[in-house]
Structure formats: structure tokens, C-alpha cells
Amino acid sequence: xxxxxxxxxxxxxxxxxxxxxxxxxxxxxxxxxxxxxxxxxxxxxxxxxxxxxxxxxxxxxxxxxxxxxxxxxxxxxxxxxxxxxxxxxxxxxxxxxxxxxxxxxxxxxxxxxxx
Amino acid sequence: xxxxxxxxxxxxxxxxxxxxxxxxxxxxxxxxxxxxxxxxxxxxxxxxxxxxxxxxxxxxxxxxxxxxxxxxxxxxxxxxxxxxxxxxxxxxxxxxxxxxxxxxxxxxxxxxx
Numbered sequence: 751x752x753x754x755x756x757x758x759x760x761x762x763x764x765x766x767x768x769x770x771x772x773x774x775x776x777x778x779x780x781x782x783x784x785x786x787x788x789x790x791x792x793x794x795x796x797x798x799x800x801x802x803x804x805x806x807x808x809x810x811x812x813x814x815x816x817x818x819x820x821x822x823x824x825x826x827x828x829x830x831x832x833x834x835x836x837x838x839x840x841x842x843x844x845x846x847x848x849x850x851x852x853x854x855x856x857x858x859x860x861x862x863x864x865x
Numbered sequence: 866x867x868x869x870x871x872x873x874x875x876x877x878x879x880x881x882x883x884x885x886x887x888x889x890x891x892x893x894x895x896x897x898x899x900x901x902x903x904x905x906x907x908x909x910x911x912x913x914x915x916x917x918x919x920x921x922x923x924x925x926x927x928x929x930x931x932x933x934x935x936x937x938x939x940x941x942x943x944x945x946x947x948x949x950x951x952x953x954x955x956x957x958x959x960x961x962x963x964x965x966x967x968x969x970x971x972x973x974x975x976x977x978x
Contacts, residue, residue, distance in 0.1 A: 782964035793955060793969040794908070801964055837906060843964055852898055852910025852921050853967060 752777040752844050756856025764864050769830055771859045773840035774822040782843035783816060783823045784853065789836045797838075798825070827861075835863045868892050869970035871956050877976045878946060886941045886973045888956030894968075895961035896920075897939035899931060902953040902972070911954075914939055915961055943975075951977045 753776040763769045775783075781802035786794035800807045800814045800823065807814050811830075816823040827834055837860050841853040869890045878884055890897060898921075899911040913921040917933040928944045939956060956970040 784966060786969075788906075793971050796966050796968070799966060839908060851963070852900075852913050852923065853908075854910070855908040858906050858908075 752780055752842050752854040754840060754842050754854050754856040756840050756859060758859060759857065760860045760862070762862040762864060763830055765830055765832060767830055769825075769827045769834070769861055771825045771838055771840070771861070772822060773824070773842075773856050774820075775842040775854075776821065777842070777844055778818075778821065780842040780844050783814070784841050784843070785814060785825050786839045786841065786855075787836045788839065788858075794839060830861075830863050832863050832865060835861060837861070869956055869958055869968050871954075871970040871973050873973060874971065875974050875976075877978065879978050880946055880948060882946050883942070883944045884946060884975070885943070886954055886956075886975075888939050888941070888970055890937055890956075890958040890968070890970075892958055892968060894958040895936050896959050896965075897933065897936075898957040898959075898967065899939065899941050900955045900957060900969075902955060904952070908955070912939075912941075946975075946977050948977050951975055 756773045784799035787797045788794045811828045813826040837858045839858050840856040871888050896915045898913045902908045911925045912931045914933045930942045933939045953972045953974050955972045957967040959965040959967040
């Protein structure tokens with residue numbers, strides 16, 4: 751089955767700086783890679799996703815890059831703000847069932863924005 | 866309007882009891898899921914259903930039995946609760962096609978005494 755590794759487990763950056771979170775996956779058949787933000791006591795919320803036919807996607811201060819050959823993808827947050835503090839999860843969708851696949855999640859990165 | 870809603874939000878019960886968690890989505894999605902988030906925040910798929918049919922059962926003890934009365938509802942019944950079942954359980958839904966975003970409910974925090 752799919753295995754997703756995520757680094758770092760904790761990331762502390764100064765407000766206004768950039769943050770980068772990296773993930774690798776094992777199953778070359780995986781073709782959908784969402785990122786979720788989870789604030790304390792809340793549900794995971796989708797912030798951006800990328801499909802395997804695209805190398806990069808951007809949405810305002812958030813961008814995701816995908817390298818299918820190396821089987822890794824990254825989340826980039828620029829101009830970080832206090833409200834970006836949360837746990838971020840990467841995930842991979844094996845795409846084997848034509849739908850109804852469960853996501854395989856990384857173990858999460860606790861992002862701390864220092865004022 | 867909550868898109869994916871779960872009840873109850875909190876569930877505190879004793880070992881050995883049987884309990885149910887309900888989930889409903891109003892997004893018109895065909896696929897629904899149950900995930901378990903443990904004390905270390907690790908999220909793991911338990912089940913997925915597509916249009917009321919079980920698709921994925923990820924090595925979950927048979928004390929856990931999902932039931933989908935219709936494609937908008939996916940309930941989770943747990944028999945003979947154990948201490949290790951303490952976790953937050955999230956319901957999610959998505960469109961049936963491959964590679965579609967999954968939308969999560971607010972979670973049910975289950976605590977076993």
C-alpha cells in the first residue's frame with residue numbers, strides 16, 4: 751500500500767517569512783495530492799491540491815509543487831501570518847478504484863508562526 | 866449550512882459498551898468515508914462507501930460496523946468498546962470520480978473510561 755512521509759514534524763518561522771513542508775510517497779500509481787490544514791480541535795480543511803498531470807499550482811500565498819519522478823511534493827507558504835499556525839497534513843490518493851479511495855496521510859507538520 | 870455533519874460531537878463511555886456515530890452530508894456526493902485520528906494526530910482511513918456499497922475496509926476490527934442507509938448517510942457502530950478506541954473519528958465525503966477533494970465533518974471525540 752501507499753506510504754507517505756512528511757517533514758519536518760515541527761516548523762517554527764518568523765511572521766512574514768516563508769515556510770516549506772515536504773512529503774514523499776511510495777506508490778507510483780498515486781495521482782492526486784491534497785494538503786489539509788487542521789487547527790486545534792477543528793476538522794481538516796482542504797487548502798490546496800494537485801493532480802499528477804500538473805507540476806505546480808498556486809493560490810495566493812500558497813503553492814504546491816509535484817515531482818512525479820522523485821515521488822515528492824511540497825507545500826510553500828509565503829508571507830506567513832499568525833493565522834497560518836496550525837497542523838498541516840499532506841496526503842496521497844492511490845487512484846486505483848476510480849473513486850472512493852481513502853487518502854493516505856503524512857504524520858503532519860506543526861507550523862508555528864512567531865510574531 | 867454544515868456540509869458534512871456528525872453527531873455526537875463528544876462521546877464519553879465505559880469499556881465494553883456499544884455506541885454509534887452518525888454522519889450526514891448535503892453536498893450531493895456519492896462517496897463517504899470514516900477516518901480515525903489518534904492521540905498523535907495521525908489520520909488513517911477506516912472505511913469508504915460508494916453509493917451505499919462498501920469499497921474499502923482497512924484492517925479495522927469487526928467490532929466496527931459501518932452502515933449506509935442511503936448515499937447521504939454513513940453511520941459507524943462500535944461494539945464492545947476498548948480503551949484503544951479512544952480517538953477522534955472524522956466522516957468525509959467526495960464525488961465518486963477519482964481524485965476528487967474530500968470534505969471532512971467536525972469530528973466525534975470518543976473517550977473510553
